Amino acid sequence: MEKSQVDTAESRKDILLQISNLQKSYSGVTVLSGITFSLEKGSVMGLIGENGAGKSTLIKCINGVTTPDSGEILFDGSFYSSMTIKKALSLGIVTIPQEFNLADHLSVKDNIYMGCELKKAHFFLDHRKMRIGAAELLESLGCILSPDAIVGTLNVAQKQMVEIARGLNRKCHLFIMDEPTTVLNTAETEKLFRVINRLKEQGVSVIYVSHKLAEISTICDHFTVLRDGQYITTQKTAGTSTKEMANLMVGRQLKDIYPPKPALPPPDAECLLSLQDVSESSLVKNVTFSLAKGEILGIAGLGGAGRTELAEGIYGIRRFISGKMFFKGKEVCITSPEEAVKAGIAYIPEDRQKSGTVQTFPLSWNMTLVSLLEKYCSGTFICRKKEESAAEKYISLFSIKAPSGRIRMNELSGGNQQKGVIAKSLDTSPDLFIFDEPTRGIDINSRSEIYFFIRSLAEKGTSCIIISSDLEEIIGLCPRTLVMREGRLAGILENDNINEKEIMYLATGIK
Ligand SMILES: Nc1ncnc2c1ncn2[C@@H]1O[C@H](COP(=O)(O)OP(=O)(O)OP(=O)(O)O)[C@@H](O)[C@H]1O
Ligand SMILES: [Mg+2]
Structure with a gap:
């Protein structure tokens, strides 16, 4: 509910977003609690935390996709106890979500202009103008892609570019990017950073979520750490190493992240x-x-x-x-x-949403999907008990943040879904x-x-x-x-x- 109260205090002049004591739970499980931080105009804030720490949920509270249980959001001088998607868009809060939110059967141009179509004579869609606009946006990202290409035929990096272009096409004061570079290469990431710097010069604030901590160091002015749904700290990136960031995320000193490299196989090794x-x-x-x-x-x-x-x-x-x-x-x-x-042979595909998981199935069903007939069926019946105990084994092996294998795939955080996909392939030995x-x-x-x-x-x-x-x-x-x-x-x-x-x-x- 909007209180439509304008805070004119001098100290808040440069603050675009202030989150106070935000709380959110799903089915009685607390996912965010006591989240408090602020974001200045024209600054880039990194949001970091382990898988399931609550980053995407916090973003969904800010952009109106979900409603917090309590707490307040101060945006550009006005207080909100909750946001709606429509309200957030009208305020210029634009999000690139963690999972693609594109219409696969529509063209690149139609996706970019979805909800803000250009018209001629107040009635007819102006396809020519939209085609030119989409091409310009993609070009600014260094992405060579036809505005008429059908999104379903694109690879994941191209889809990510379409998501980014769609965000850039909107009126924007706060640009939220939830892991925008997971599928981008170094050159594509550099182009995105140029775009972020341009937005910053225009006074746009950015919340940038990434597990690539070197990116946080490069592009963010500050970073905020969440751990298990709790706010931990906000610090300047200058002077903080990625190792220190990682330690803050996990709450302890991390050791080497890579195991010792194996030796090259000898020339006579079995092929x-x-x-x-x-x-x-x-x-x-x-x-x-x-x-x-x-x-x-x-x-x-x-x-x-x-x-x-x-x-x-x-x-x-x-x-x-x-x-x-x-x-x-x-x-x-x-x-x-x-x-x-x-x-x-087992294969873990790059696009987990499209070909790695059945999003509406429970985690345990997903994990045993490939080996269902061989390992979990007796006659025409599926042995759910066996399936659940296999799921428990993988949840513990990969430290998946899930209350049980019964949780639906789309209720897991992005990184935890990925761990589920790895378990699924592993189950085939x-x-x-x-x-x-x-x-x-x-x-x-x-x-x-x-x-x-x-x-x-x-x-x-x-x-x-x-x-x-x-x-x-x-x-x-x-x-x-x-x-x-x-x-x-x-x-x-x-x-x-x-x-x-x-x-x-x-x-x-x-x-
Ligand atoms: N719709 C939902 N129903 C139930 N639980 C949910 C739902 N959405 C998220 N959660 C839970 O909330 C917690 C935080 O999830 P969130 O997606 O915010 O994590 P995250 O920090 O973005 O993680 P990641 O780095 O893996 O993307 C997780 O334990 C997740 O299972
Ligand atoms: Mg997330």
């Missing part, structure tokens, strides 16, 4: 997977490599380099049109994910694990747990392929990495040669 000259239409071209048993192999490259398409070819989502694939010593032709699972952007949206502590987990899988003889835009992850985890460019294998790097410079040389083709 698990071998691709010889495989191509998939125009997206994967003449790729040849082999993967040893128990090896951790990275695949780096820019967005659109064909990494996901290569993985989808191995997993049978796509068909290689030429070349040969050998798995466990035999030539194979895998034509469906079902065949891939049977052969012993694969010989080859393909991780496509495995730590997308996962906090630093859980990320470390996943890295150690991948290392232990490899030690037990499971081979792992890590596709990642996070070069630090590739460098920290893999003793050997392929770099792809425009569908081709641009090079293979090993040990000390795996560094940001060498990867980018190969990925861009610019020496």
Whole structure:
């Protein structure tokens, strides 16, 4: 309810947003309590915290997607005990949500202008103007994309750019970005930062949520830490290291986040997977490599380099049109994910919302989905007890923040959903694990747990392929990495040669 009270106190002049004592619970479980902080006009505030700390919920209280139980929001001089989506938009509170909120069947332009369509003669949609406007917005983000492309056909990085362009198209005083760069590469992130700096110059305030703490250091003036739904501190980024930020997030001193790198497999190591000259239409071209048993192999490259398409070819989502694939010593032709699972291949897709989860199913159902028939069915019945105890095992293995396996997938925080997706693939006991952007949206502590987990899988003889835009992850985890460019294998790097410079040389083709 709006109290329509204007606070003219001098001390509040530069404050755009002041949150006081905000409280929120879901089904009796407190998710936010006593949250109090303020945000100055024209400043960028980083919001950090572990998965499930309450960052997205706080954002949803500010932008009216959800209603807090108590507390107050002061925005541009007026107090609100709650916000509505409509009110927030009219006040210029614009959000790029953590999970895509796009209409897949509509074009890029129609998504960007949804709810603020341009009209001619007060009645007809002005498609020409909207097409030009959308193209200009995308160009400002350095994104080459047709305004007429259908959103459902885009990859995740392109979808993210459409979300950002849509946000930029609105009247904006407060721009909230909930993990905008999880699927963007370094160059795309830099372009986004240029846009943020431009917004800042125009006096727009930004709340920037990210688990990439180096980004918080680069783009934010201050950062606020949430831990288990509680406000911990707000500090200046200048003079605070990312390690200190991470320690504040978890409330203790973190050790090394990467396990020791495994040695390169010897030349006579047993080969698990071998691709010889495989191509998939125009997206994967003449790729040849082999993967040893128990090896951790990275695949780096820019967005659109064909990494996901290569993985989808191995997993049978796509068909290689030429070349040969050998798995466990035999030539194979895998034509469906079902065949891939049977052969012993697991794949964690990059887009968890679209192909990784059934959002309305409970967490336990999601975790056992792939192995349901083999492990959890007796005759025509599903043994829910067995399923629940498997879910409990994975919840504890990955420290998933969930009261039980019965919680619906869409009630979990983004990072906890990602952990659920990893558990789902693990439940099939694969010989080859393909991780496509495995730590997308996962906090630093859980990320470390996943890295150690991948290392232990490899030690037990499971081979792992890590596709990642996070070069630090590739460098920290893999003793050997392929770099792809425009569908081709641009090079293979090993040990000390795996560094940001060498990867980018190969990925861009610019020496
Ligand atoms: N609709 C809902 N129903 C029940 N619980 C919910 C709902 N939405 C969020 N939660 C719970 O609230 C807590 C905070 O979730 P939130 O999404 O705010 O975390 P987050 O800090 O954004 O985490 P992440 O970094 O993983 O995105 C989680 O434990 C989550 O399960
Ligand atoms: Mg979140």
